[in-house]
Structures are given as C-alpha cells and as structure tokens.
Amino acid sequence: MHAIEELLVRQACAELIALYALLNDERRYEELADLFTEDATLFRPSSPDQPIRGRAAILEAFRKRPDSVVTFHVTSDVLVEASAAGVVQVRSKMLMFAATRGEAGSNKAPVAGTFHDTVVSTPDGWKFSQRRGALVI
Template structure:
C-alpha cells in the first residue's frame, strides 16, 4: 500500500514538473526553470548539455536575450514510470511541439517538434528533474 501511495504522489509531482517546465520556459523564466531541477541536474538540448542550475539559467538567459518569438510548448503523451518511486527515482517521456507566431498578428507555426526523456529524483525539496533530454524530430 505504501509503495502504491509513493507511486501516486510521484506521478502527480512529475505531471506538475512537466507542466511547470513548459509554462516557465514559455515565459522565459530562467531561474524558475532551473528551480525545477535538482542542484546537480542536467538539461540536454540537441548536442549541448547544461549542467546544474547555474548552467541552465545561463542557457535560458541567453535565449531570452536573443528575443525569441513568443510561443507555447505543447506537451502530450506523457508516460511516467514511477515503479521506483519508493527509492526516490522515476522516469518519463513525452512528445512536444513548440508553436509561435513568426510575425505580429500572424498565424501560429510549429517551430519545433520532438520528445523529452526525463529522469526525476526526490530531493529534500520534493521531486525535481535529475535529467531532461530534448530530442528534435
């Protein structure tokens, strides 16, 4: 029974982390995105890996400084494996598209599509990303 409760708590936390990542990334909240990661967490985007919260803040701050188009991450098909939740780890994968307007008032376009592969850890501050890998289609 305790293991089942651990799994349910973990799955809810993972769903919230995945959604919070999309929302915070959309608002270019570099510190907010980094806070979703364990202190030593990693974020791999394509061939670049950003290590630790400071590395993640530096990467997202550089993107924000380039004035990217305002857009939205749309995440679907989230599949969570919380079988090791009692030991403090979980994994997940999800599909993702990023849509944005390329001109003022213009239609939305898909600017990126791919999937996430995530590993989570339960820290003293709650569940956090230990690793997020983003693969583009």
C-alpha cells in the same frame, strides 16, 4: 511503492513537466532553473548533442533566448516508471509553437519532440536531474 504513493509520484512528475512548459513560455527562467537539481544536465531538443551541465548554466542558456521570441509549449503522453528509491524515469511528448513578437506572419512551423527525463526526489520536491530532449518533426 504503494498504490497511493505511486499515484502521488506520477502526479508530481506530470506537474513538473507542465510547470517546465509554463515557466518556459512565460520566460520565468529563474523559477524554471529551480526545477533542476544543482548538478542536472539538460539536452535541449534543438541541440540534443550539446549538454548543458548544472543549474547555473541551464539558467544562463535560457536567459540567452532573444526577448522577441514567443513560444507556446503543449505537453502530453507523460509516462512515469520507478527505477530506484527516489528516482523515476519519465517520458513525454511536446509540441512547440513559436513566433517573433510584434511581427505579423512570423509564426514558425510547429515542432514536435520528446523528452526522456530522470527525476529525483529532493527535500524541495521532485526535480529533474537529467532532461534529454529530441525533435521528431
């Protein structure tokens, strides 16, 4: 991979991770689900041993989130490694703040976690084929 191409891939992956957090926090779940390939697998940080398989199932899982829950995700330390043509491995960290809407003092303790992703090039851009989260703190 040429240096310019590598930089473009790194930027695309960093934007994919940032967009995932933004769409999650804004409850724009249809757009969030479109960040995944049709056959993708998601392992949520809160339940890393329970795979959610397929874009439709991922969308349904997010739609089950209670309307009263408000989240704020911060992502960092995005590291991208090419593993094959059109496939990259991405590691990142996240910090999530959560509260119940309209309830003063309902803030929960922040949680910190990691994501290990397999991201693939598609005709529609870079997408998650696997997203594996884990809580650290």
